[in-house]
Amino acid sequence: MNKDKWTKGEIEENTVYGLFKKTVSSYPKQSALIDSSQTFTYEQLESIVCEIAASLPQQKQRFGIILDHGYRQIASMLAVLKNASAYVPAEPFLPDRRIQYMFSESKVRYVLTQKKYRKRIEKMGFLPILIDELSFRLKIDDTLLTTENYALPLDLAYILYTSGSTGKPKGVMVTNSNICHYIRAFRHEFHPGLNDRMLQYSVCSFDIFTEEVFTTLCSGACLVIAPESIKDDIEELMKFVKKHQITEIDSFPYLFLKMNDLPEIPDCIRLLISGGDVIRESYIDKLVNDKDHPMIYNTYGPSETTVCASYFHIRPHTALSDGTYPIGHSVLDTQIELVNKDGQLCQIGEPGEILIYGDGVSAGYSGNRPKESLAFFMDHLNRKGYRSGDLG
Template sequence: MHISNTDPSTENFITVNSSDKMTVLFGPNRPDLLRHEVLGQIFIRTALQYPNKVALLWQNEKITYYQLYQQAMEMAIILYRTRHVGPGSIVGIRLSRSAQLHVTILAVLFTGACYAPFDADAPDERVIAVLADIEATLLLVDSQTSMNHSLVVDIETLKKHTISDHIHLSLNIDPKSIAYIICTSGSTGKPKAIAITHSNICHFIRADNEIMKITKDDIVYQGFSAAFDGFFVETFAAYLVGATLAIPSKSDLLNTDRIHVFLIDHAVTVLSTVPTLLLLINNDPALRLRLINVGGESCPQAVVDRWWKEDRRIINQYGPSETTVAATTSLLYPGEQISIGAPLPNYVCCLLDEETGQPTTASTGELCIRGPGMALGYFRNNSLTKQKFTEYGYRTGDRVTFDQGRIYFHKRIDSQVKIRGFRIELTEIEEELLKLHGDVQSAAVAFLNGQLVAFILGQLNETTMRTELGKRLPRYMIPNRLIHVKGAIPRMASGKIDRKALSALFVDESKKMSTHETRIDIGELIERDFVQRRPRRSLRQERIIILSLS
């Protein structure tokens, strides 16, 4: 069925509901986006086309595309000559936010090696474990991120080498080779290393910009950590067309008022971010944002209502890292049901039965994604790769519904918690808290020590919380504790809520409470333990708003 819609993310999408096979959504057929190229080539073409265009705005520096190319190529030659970095090498990068980070990433790509990015604040133990797991060649660091390890090479040491002859590396790099390895949290506690090829990421950048429509005249905010694949939505989307990247410092990122000022001072036109950040920033008329791209977590309707304008688009992107950054996209409008949209060009989404993993003709099931963005798999983990990368595509573990060419997210299939016989989705409680946006700027809920604990940034008090949530949720879904967070809800490099940090906050708050301060609602306990178990209400369609990129 042809889907006619003013939203370009669903234009020309076909829905196939086969009575004997499976339920499928196809992205637009765009063979012109499938090219024999590598990531470094995308940048080089732009640098040749717009050599004097500003590529990076970093503090008081303006670095042109030619200057960035020159610096990156010089470092690539140094890496190639002095460290024998080339095709087949795996280079860890753990650098502070700076222009040098961007130079280094390009340099490694120019050598034909693949890189593994680490957040500057990642624990040393985690970095060491990943380096061993992926058998890295070396780890590039700076003075702020250095650590004691045999693979460590300080970037300043490399820069001391000089290149006497102005030569360029001319290496045969296979588009099917690995461009980068990105790590996400694993259910076993051990990070999963995902291998993304040049073909994967180059196609994504081109396909995604069919929706984003970034141009050389845009100024793109670069806020994501290099260890999060949202980094590519910002960085290489800009490199593709010759746009300018505006890079805030770490101190800017830690203060929402400073982010607000940065966006205005740098005349930023394109912002990619997690939705909750938008609840903390003032929607100032002085902002020049024409495009807001949200991803990485749930997008409350309040974000759309607050930020949408006639001359500003808000795009919702969804996709696990295993399918290269994002696989579906949707334009968001005030008052409209939020969906994760439809597949990007050349992607295919289908539904599997949650129990059997086999194709289903139902409209609801486990989302499975295939196409040119599907990763090679988990690096040196064949058993997990075979489990998740099937003949039908990558099994996301997400329950969704296909409805008239759009995909609506329900929940993680395995993300429930169970309290006294009741299965509870923590995200449902979080979303209800965020609806109290007059008193709640940001919220997270965790199940700790046998009780539900709400963490909020805002003025909400416990009495109001219980009263207001009691209007919308069963009593067994109302948090036992309310903890006010100073500054911001703790988040990981990906922008997702840091559950471990919430646990630490809970422990700290518990130590402050004396025994006589602990209140027990006897009536609530009786209701939770002995009330007749009512069937849990169905999930409302307006709740379909998560965007997990990992």
């Protein structure tokens, strides 16, 4: 996707705020977000987004976000996107040194935050914008549905930093178009609807967070934010899931291993999505063999390709001989190829490096990283690709 001019319809379909605004217009009274038993409709959430956006000093900037999980955090991200800017998320529990590195490399000046983190952010040399000092009157009027979306599809949406296990953390630059591609892929496979409720469980520095939040709020479903106090207690978490009738859970396989050990799980759950690590048959043997089990998926995809590049629908007796599951088929508008050490396409049964092509391939890395950036390329068919370094 490389254009100089965009139609109004293309901007609406290929920017996150454009899709969210379209959802607000279609379902203004629908529940959009539940936080600490407080429910916000789509039009109420949009009102908060507009108030935060109005407080931002500039457009086309990169804003840091250090906020506790809750409606303010979600609304702040949407406000930054409405502003045609990009956000760099950081969990408050991260060391100051890491946060300072991430924000400095990505050229952050302002940080959306709350009063209790103000001094810490100022000490790091950044300017705080205190979201918890805004009034959030939730006033609904006709101006909501005509508020401007300043973003374009190729504008950056966020910069997500990797763990840095092989050196300094790398900031993956993801565009609005990349995220909207993934929203379409998610809809195509999982069909989220007005009756769906997605658990917001992941930290904001994992791309699972993107899958939880934006596929939900751009599809008319409801995002339910789990309190930090119950995240490590599987029984309390399942009580929360049952109370709020959550239908979709997206997480690392270890959460599903804990669920597998329970006598039963809430019957409201229709979809479990595992990603970020290998899932083994022993982790979910009871879940997958229960005749009333939810749909369970294994997914694969580095952050450089915007969440998932492939899906595998797990059913009984579909594990491989080593007890793990395949990574499945490529998601909508994505192609996956395996190549050998000579760069030639592998034959069936031959191992090779996984190459990923499609609209999910991100804009590359933040900062000056010429060596790492060689993983991104254009092939002879003019497809944007990413060399994963993984074998398939």
